[in-house]
Amino acid sequence: MTPEIITVLGILGGAVLLLVTGWLRTDVVAVLVLLALAWARAIEPEEAIAGFANAAVVTVVGVFVLSAGLQRTGVAQWLGQWVQRVGGRGEFRLVAALMATAAALSFVMNTVAIVALFLPVVMDMARRTGVAPARLLMPLAFGGLLGGMTTTFATMPNLLASQALREAGLKPFGFFDFLPVGGAAAVVGIGFMAVLGRRLLAGRGMEEPAPSTALPNLTQHYGLHERMFVLRLPPGCALVGRTLEESRLGSALRLHVAGILRDGQTRLAPDRWTVLQDDDRLLIQGTPDQLQDLAAWRGLVMEESGSEMEGWFPEHIGFAECMVAKGSALVGRTLAWLDARQSWGVNVVALKRGPEIFRSHLQDRRLMPGDVLLVQGPTERLAELRTGAGWEAVRETPRDEVAGGYDLESRLFTVRIPEGSPLAGRPLSETRLGEALGMTVLALGRGDTKTAMPGPDEELRAGDALLIEGRSEELRALQGFRDFELEREVSPEWGDFESERLGLIEVVLSPRTGLAGKTLRQIRFRERYGMSVLGIWRAGKALTHRLQDLPLQFGDALLLYGPRSRHPLLGGEPDFIVLSQAAQKVPLRTRAPMAVAAVLVFLILSATGWLAVPLAALTAAVLMVLGGCLRVDDAYAAVDWKAVVLIGGMLPLATALERSGAAAALGAAGVEWVRDADPWLVVAALFLLTSTGTWFIPGTALVVLMAPLALELAIGAGLSPHAVMMTVALAASAGFSSPVSHPGNVLIMGPGGYRFLDFPKVGLPLTLVVLATVLLVLPIFWPLK
Template sequence: MTGEAIYTLAVLGIAVVLFASDRIRLDVVALLVLLALFLGGVITLEEALAGFSDPVVLMIAALFVVGEALATTGIAFSLGDWLMRVGGASQTRLLALLMATVAGIGAFMSSTGIVAIFIPIVLRICRKTGFSRSRLMMPLAFGALISGMMTLIATPPNLVVNAELRRAGLEPFGFFDFTPIGVAVLVVGIAFMLAVGMRLLPQDAGSGQRRAKGRSLAELAAPYGLADRVYRLRIASGSALVGQTLGALKLRTLFGVNVVGLERQGRFGREITPALPHTRFRDGDIIYMVATREPAVHFIEKQSLEPLPIDDSLRRDVWQELGIAEVLIAPDSKLIGRTLEQAAFRSRYHVSVLGIQRKGKPIAGSLVSEPLQFGDVLLVSGAWKDIGALQADRSEFLVLNLPEEVKDVAPARRRAPLAIAIMVAMIVAMTFDLVPNVVAVMVAALAMVAVRTVSMDDAYRVINWPSLILIAGMLPLATALGNTGATALIADGLVGSIGGFGPYAMMAGLFVITAVVGLFVSNTATAVLIAPIAIAAALDMGVSPHAFAMTVAVAASAAFMTPVSTPVNTLVVAPGNYRFVDFAKVGVPMTILVAVVALILLPLLFPL
């Protein structure tokens, strides 16, 4: 063994100790590893910095942007709602469903990508249900790793192993040859996480109960007596409202009703917008109105309006577009002493006042003619962006309360079909290898920005830079281990020492070698190093090379034991608040179970 190899292994050992001690941030340790390898002369400056331009790092950064676009368009929220609806109030059922869903989707796209997309979904589920993030984030990562065992294209090591079979002149794997072992591992993995894994994971503060939260829309509106005062009405063809603007009609002054929203059919379904003074009504429009019963009945009859129901699904759609907030009149506000009508409140601020509280009591009667006083609390309704604008106007208002639903608002909801089309195109390009994966993902990220599902500022904000630095800083270690021959030396020595114990022992040895080397080297690099050794060993022993090759592929995806063995694990460290040892406690027994399943099934699927 050369001096450079010894030095590299020493750096590796120190890094493992630092990772396990949890005293220094993981990304800082990665940068220290990078500097130590360069200063030690093991790698060049170009090799030390190559990780920052590695396709994996660039792809992960772009996937954060794609994931944010799915959140801003409401797609992620819809998927999260489906998981919560099916999972119900059971954390165990939700965990099983989460792992199965991620494994199924990840069979056809990058496992790293699926984790980046599902992290905001899981965070939202935990926020709404009170479930522990640390009890769901690691199962998310494990489900994504298992997805790599589902199909030929699910992860790069599968393709590497398949390429080695072709290179050796052997029949390559079929697309679904991986599926039986993947399904078996998924079933065992879910059972393990439910029976044992969840108990080994830490519980973050506040788990087991819902976190303290603000009031809902209904709770915020209740003190103003609005519970039964919201109406949804269709404008008939003969109505006097058709062709008129809201401002010209003066409905609040003449009828005592407040029209706050408008629903129309757009290109991608119904579109709900706030009703503003310049809004011109059309035949068939649906309006949302707030009024007490007597004025409402009179107005409906007078204007030929058809009452319509409001179900839960519609309420969610309305909340996405129209919000409410409580605002306090500031002491130096120019609104003091003026009525809403005099201040042209709706025209100026694009929000409608639903109620006014003065000294803790709601004001009854007409609000438009009531002079405003310092300390008045106004309940306003409008588009979420206009409510957000009130927060910036500190001279006039102080926003006191926003409803809990504001956290679930998807500002680019109307562009959801475009986001779905971009996602489908990205998956198709990756599935059929039309372009390199990193190119497909980067094009998708830029397309999401181009169609305004996410802004460039938000794109930079949502990228988890510590995770990228951790991955980029550790990639040069794989280069150093390869350059110095340390990896090949270890692998050859282990294979040589167990070859005489028969094919089952060799398969077990190959699994252990691949899993251990994969702790410190990317699973793709591990497959590149060990796959040819496994195939050659099988041919020398006169047994099925496919069983040995599949063993390497499965073990390469079984990177459960450390947070730095794969970007999939690294991504969930921060949101799950995990330590290095947490992965070891759960990942080691999980890896052993996968090994047992592989050693039992692979000889049956590919007879030795």
């Protein structure tokens, strides 16, 4: 092997490793590949960025805009209503009509957009017809995937396969070239799902038909019936006279107060300023086990002496004042979001804003220009802050100035962990003193040894002393919270919480959400959206415990409770797909004819060849905007730039594989294996290899990687390059067997209540059916030799 081949294969191996493991986002991997190839001189600088001007990329951008226009003008919603009229209440007809419609829309919409658009339609359809959502949502996603096999520009794998032929000096696929083979696969696949596939489905609501209302199913699905209890506050209880916020039931004990029974009336979704009264009965969403933190806090022994700073901190631990600069990226962020301890290696002790000083519950405060943070940490960490972006000034602050200017010592107190404490043997983070009570553990004393800034994983022992900065009265109040009465025999029904003003609603994180990776606490969910999160459905499991600190993921389904007036506002949020048509944004129906006209222009120009497909797509996209179907900003927002960067960044790798000779070397090795094999077996093996690859690598990136290798294999084995490339493209679209094979599959997992194994259970037989159809039809229209 030449050095050039070794270099390119090394970059290829690194890219595959990163894509399979998911250590980095796919678009970041693509950019790294592009830069690695350029730095290694495997391609010219112009070739490194040529992928972003590729015809496939331009076409994809145009199709994204067309998809958004059809959605905004209500055309796709109208098609959903048509499906219900045609399908009636029969499950066979519903599945067939739904999959056929999704497949037809794939001509001008990408699969993710189709699934996102039809999610609320299908959920409403399930409620009205009594068919469980799980029997409809997987057919919806698979219908979109099958429809993507029918035309050259229906999916990115088809476009990229055609482009690979063009760059190899061969005739690219025409507009309808995929239709005979892909269309046959789509028809047979839809038939299989309507007759047999749906019977293999399992998921939420499969045991019995879906009821006319979603409430019983939702509460059972999320396990809320088992997570309700009542707390009664007898006269003299420590909580009486406090507001809900001051009670710390939510922040400290992670209990959600869904309602208050008072004087024979139920007050639903009380706000945080509601004052608790004698004999209030609190309807709690949670489990009594969550009260166990109280037992741990009650046992802490508060000490009157030993809380002065001197003697606790060695010389290398100091304080500094950091002023937030105007225009800093820190502005608008909360300290919980920034996670100063993890990011900067310091504790934030206080925040000064003008003449006012805030010392407690700092994690939820949003930073403003001119804010001064008092931080504690090692002197080397404080020095690093001076060079960090976002600060206008960083000044080391003497301890006496801290004690006087911030009155810090008056807020210091010491607690000791007694023998037999539940906290002994547990890490410091599990005390939840900072998260729950807004306190900061500044130091830990064990015998004669004192450790400043102990880490969250520091294991506590009986006899340990903790130097804490915070309000000692808050800990005393919770230690005194023992007079409540737990009414275990009461089992409230969630139907009691539904009213004209309040109700449940289910949402799914959208493909373009900016909330993935962030916790509910960091984004201040309740304050931001006015709704409470009761549960999260993820990967086949209902999560209802410690939701505030659980990072959200794309595809998560969230069960929300709050004012019905907020439901339509959620429908307009780009971060969510609301699973109810009633909460959707009102479509621009008067612009629907213009949207349909723009799509027809695209189809006619592309089919006749009067304009190249990329130019036809851009023309139709511009017509969408000029025709008032979309605003310019909406058109930009409709484009999945992550997908664009993925394609543009990975295409240079295909160029490098071909130019370096790596593709030829790998192809020659493959030819040795298949030289005497039957062409049908070669095509079948290639199909299975590619479709299996979608379990680990996105289909778009997979085609870019496979294309040069498949072409070399075809040439070396004497097979038709067009037949081989069509096989690769169709297989890359056959992502039926895994929920991670395609983003559309991820979207339906939560609403459908699917588990991971549901996809191979249905998807593997469907993949074999599609493979058999391709093997039968492909040689008729594209001879293998």
